Each structure stands twice: as structure tokens, then as C-alpha cells.
Amino acid sequence: MSRGLIILLVLLLNSAFAHSNSHSLGDEANALRAAGKTFHKSISAIRKMHPELLKHKRDKTLRQGIRTDESSLKGCVNCHSGKNDATGNYHPINAKDQFCSTCHQQVSVSVDCFACHRTTPSQATIAKQNTAAEPISTNTFTAEEVDKKGDDDE
Amino acid sequence: MMMSKKFNRRDFIKASTATTASVTAVASGITLTTFAASETPVTNEKRWGMLVDTNKLSENDIDNMVSACQQEHGWGGEIHSTNEQKPAWIKNIKVQDKATKKITNLPLMCQHCEQPPCVDVCPTNASVRRADGIVLVDKHLCIGCRYCMMACPYDARSFVHENLTEQKEHSPRGKGTVESCTMCVHKVDKGEQPACVASVSAKSDAVIFGDLYDSSSNINQTLKQVQSTQIRADMNLNTGVRYSGI
Numbered sequence: 001m002s003r004g005l006i007i008l009l010v011l012l013l014n015s016a017f018a019h020s021n022s023h024s025l026g027d028e029a030n031a032l033r034a035a036g037k038t039f040h041k042s043i044s045a046i047r048k049m050h051p052e053l054l055k056h057k058r059d060k061t062l063r064q065g066i067r068t069d070e071s072s073l074k075g076c077v078n079c080h081s082g083k084n085d086a087t088g089n090y091h092p093i094n095a096k097d098q099f100c101s102t103c104h105q106q107v108s109v110s111v112d113c114f115a116c117h118r119t120t121p122s123q124a125t126i127a128k129q130n131t132a133a134e135p136i137s138t139n140t141f142t143a144e145e146v147d148k149k150g151d152d153d154e
Numbered sequence: 155m156m157m158s159k160k161f162n163r164r165d166f167i168k169a170s171t172a173t174t175a176s177v178t179a180v181a182s183g184i185t186l187t188t189f190a191a192s193e194t195p196v197t198n199e200k201r202w203g204m205l206v207d208t209n210k211l212s213e214n215d216i217d218n219m220v221s222a223c224q225q226e227h228g229w230g231g232e233i234h235s236t237n238e239q240k241p242a243w244i245k246n247i248k249v250q251d252k253a254t255k256k257i258t259n260l261p262l263m264c265q266h267c268e269q270p271p272c273v274d275v276c277p278t279n280a281s282v283r284r285a286d287g288i289v290l291v292d293k294h295l296c297i298g299c300r301y302c303m304m305a306c307p308y309d310a311r312s313f314v315h316e317n318l319t320e321q322k323e324h325s326p327r328g329k330g331t332v333e334s335c336t337m338c339v340h341k342v343d344k345g346e347q348p349a350c351v352a353s354v355s356a357k358s359d360a361v362i363f364g365d366l367y368d369s370s371s372n373i374n375q376t377l378k379q380v381q382s383t384q385i386r387a388d389m390n391l392n393t394g395v396r397y398s399g400i
Contacts, residue, residue: 062292063282064195065343074323116293116328118321125323 026080026099028129039079047103054113073113076100078121078129090126092119193343201268201287202337202394203366204351205373205382208260209399210360215353216246216261219361222353223263226338227325234316241312243335244350249400258400261350261361264289264310264335265385266394272302272311280332287366287394288337296331303332307386310334337394366394 025033032039040046046053050071057071069075080099081090093100094114104111121129224230229241244263250256266289272281273289280295281302291302291311303311311334314327321327324340338348347355351363364373382398384391 058294060195062290062294063284065284065286065339066193066195067340067343068193077323115317116321116326116331118323118326119319122323 028079090120196286219350226349228322268392271305275301293331
């Protein structure tokens with residue numbers, strides 16, 4: 001991709017696609033945010049780099065058996081999917097206007113991941129999330145901790 | 155018998171010559187830090203295998219193994235596929251001795267060959283053999299050509315013919331790709347046993363799972379004592395799944 005394109009994309013991403021409406025982040029992500037925590041070290045990095053991160057992670061998991069939570073697609077679904085307040089059921093995360101579709105709709109990207117990957121948290125995951133006192137995440141940090149974590153990247 | 159997977163991450167970083175933690179500069183000027191893996195890649199110091207003692211398995215036990223696999227991976231509910239099209243990751247097979255007419259039932263699934271024909275024929279490198287011996291389909295690369303299904307002497311692979319929803323989160327499956335027994339790699343990587351093995355292990359030791367190379371493992375020791383065989387041993391594929399009692 002040419003540098004110009006990237007700059008254009010960056011500009012686009014930083015302006016048009018910031019999730020001002022926090023509802024669309026998904027339930028667990030909203031809860032984290034409400035608790036003053038954050039998950040991604042850098043929002044602009046996850047916005048721009050998530051395709052690469054996911055593909056890298058995918059190969060690592062499949063070929064090398066590395067199953068960390070960092071960049072796991074299961075993780076995105078579990079944290080970023082949202083319930084239908086009326087029915088209590090989760091919307092598929094790739095459904096119209098759900099988290100993994102919002103930006104994609106705008107840039108006309110279609111991802112095929114969810115032909116195979118589950119689009120809602122599993123019953124077991126929901127049960128865990130419901131019984132946990134705090135939003136579940138194996139590594140969340142407060143905003144201040146993010147800087148520190150960037151340095152100490154084990 | 156289980157391995158200890160908790161490897162000190164720092165030690166790993168120290169030990170590896172090329173450090174896995176690196177900083178990538180992105181064109182826009184932001185830097186992205188990629189994490190060093192908190193778990194190390196699997197190695198060929200292990201070879202996962204299974205020993206099935208057909209004498210100790212009732213037909214019912216085998217059916218339970220099949221349903222445990224269906225439960226774990228979510229296959230078997232395909233409604234638009236014909237019987238020939240329906241996926242079968244593990245099957246209850248009857249073999250008959252030509253001379254004595256003795257019938258033996260056995261569970262047949264991917265045999266996790268050391269020399270897997272499916273890997274040889276795959277044009278996209280989607281059929282892979284992990285360093286620890288587990289043979290998988292990387293569905294991200296699979297184009298659905300099904301050469302591997304033709305090549306497999308055990309008829310162990312299936313093709314998904316219809317759209318699916320509500321997959322298991324640890325076992326993504328979808329139309330147009332080939333699939334087969336993963337030896338429950340998602341469990342094995344966590345130090346657990348494959349689902350089919352777990353379904354019998356409460357009752358008996360009819361199916362043993364473990365590291366074939368580890369001389370202190372149950373499977374290694376049992377294989378040294380009992381007579382066992384590989385199905386189609388004549389093909390020299392050196393399977394990871396072994397049988398006794400046939």
C-alpha cells in the first residue's frame with residue numbers, strides 16, 4: 001500500500017471511526033471502560049493494526065500452539081459483543097451496526113472470519129462474565145498503567 | 155504424566171537468540187509493540203499419541219467417544235447434507251478377521267501420521283503437521299480442493315457442505331473447508347486430554363493419551379509392554395494413534 005493511502009486511512013480512522021457512542025463498544029468493553037480500565041495499549045494501534053495482529057495471532061495459534069489472550073479473535077468477540085436489551089440475547093458481533101461491522105460498513109470491508117468463528121460469547125463465557133465481580137480480562141490496565149506496560153513488554 | 159507448560163517467559167526470551175519482543179514502526183509514525191509470546195511454540199521434543207485397546211472398549215464406549223467429539227467440536231448437526239456429505243471426525247468402525255470372522259469395533263479418526271499424505275498433497279500448505287505431531291487443517295488457508303480427503307488412507311477427513319452458525323468458540327468451522335480430528339489441540343495445549351479420551355478415562359484405561367516420546371508416560375510404557383499395531387502399518391506412515399487388541 002502506498003504511503004499516501006496509509007496517511008489517508010490514518011486520517012480517516014482517527015476522525016470518522018472513533019466510537020463516540022460507547023454503547024457500540026460491546027458490553028464487557030463498556031464495563032471495562034466504566035471501571036476506568038482499558039485493554040488495548042494503544043487505541044490508534046488497534047484501530048489500524050487489528051487485521052495484521054489477528055492474522056499474526058492466527059498463524060501463531062494454529063501452527064505453534066500459542067494461545068495467549070493477546071489478539072485472540074475469541075477475545076474480541078467475548079469483550080466486544082453486545083446484548084439486545086429487549087431479549088437478553090447477544091447480537092452477532094458482525095451483525096449490522098455491531099462492533100465488528102460499524103467501521104467495516106463505512107469502509108466497505110467485508111471479513112469472512114465469522115463464517116467459521118462464533119459470533120457471540122459462548123454460554124460458558126457468559127456464565128463466567130455474569131458471576132465475575134469485575135469485567136473479565138486477563139490483562140487490563142488503568143490508563144496510567146498503559147504507558148508502563150508499553151515499556152515492559154513481556 | 156502432564157507436561158509443565160509454565161515456562162518462565164524471561165528465561166525463554168533470554169534463551170532465544172533472536173528476541174521475540176520487537177518494536178515495529180508503522181508508517182504513520184506510531185510504534186507498535188508486539189508481545190513476546192507468553193507461551194513457547196510447541197516443539198518436536200514431544201509426540202502426542204493415543205493407544206486404543208479395542209478389547210476394553212464396548213460398542214457403547216465408542217459411541218460415547220463419538221458423541222463426546224460432537225459435543226466438543228459441534229459437528230453432527232448438519233441438516234442440509236446427505237449422509238455421505240455429513241462430517242465425521244471420528245467413526246465407529248467394524249473390522250472383521252477374514253479367517254475367524256471375528257468382529258472388532260474400533261474408533262477411527264485422524265491417525266496423526268508422522269508422514270501424512272494429506273500434508274504432501276495440499277497445494278496451499280493448509281494441511282499441516284505441528285512439531286508435536288498433531289496433524290491439522292489450517293482452515294484459513296484451505297481452499298476446499300479436497301485432495302487431502304482423497305489422499306487419506308483412513309478416510310478421516312470431512313468437507314463442510316453447508317453454512318453453519320453457533321459454532322463452538324474453540325472450534326471454528328465453516329462451509330467450503332476440510333476438517334478432521336484435531337486431537338483436541340485446544341485442550342492439549344492447556345494440558346488437558348482430548349474429549350474422546352476423557353469420555354472413557356473415568357471408567358477405564360481403554361484409551362490412553364500422552365507423549366509417545368516420554369519414557370515416563372503411561373502411553374510410552376504401555377506401548378513397550380503390550381502388543382499394538384498401526385492401521386495400515388504397511389504404508390509406513392508412523393501413526394500417532396495406535397491400537398491393541400486387533
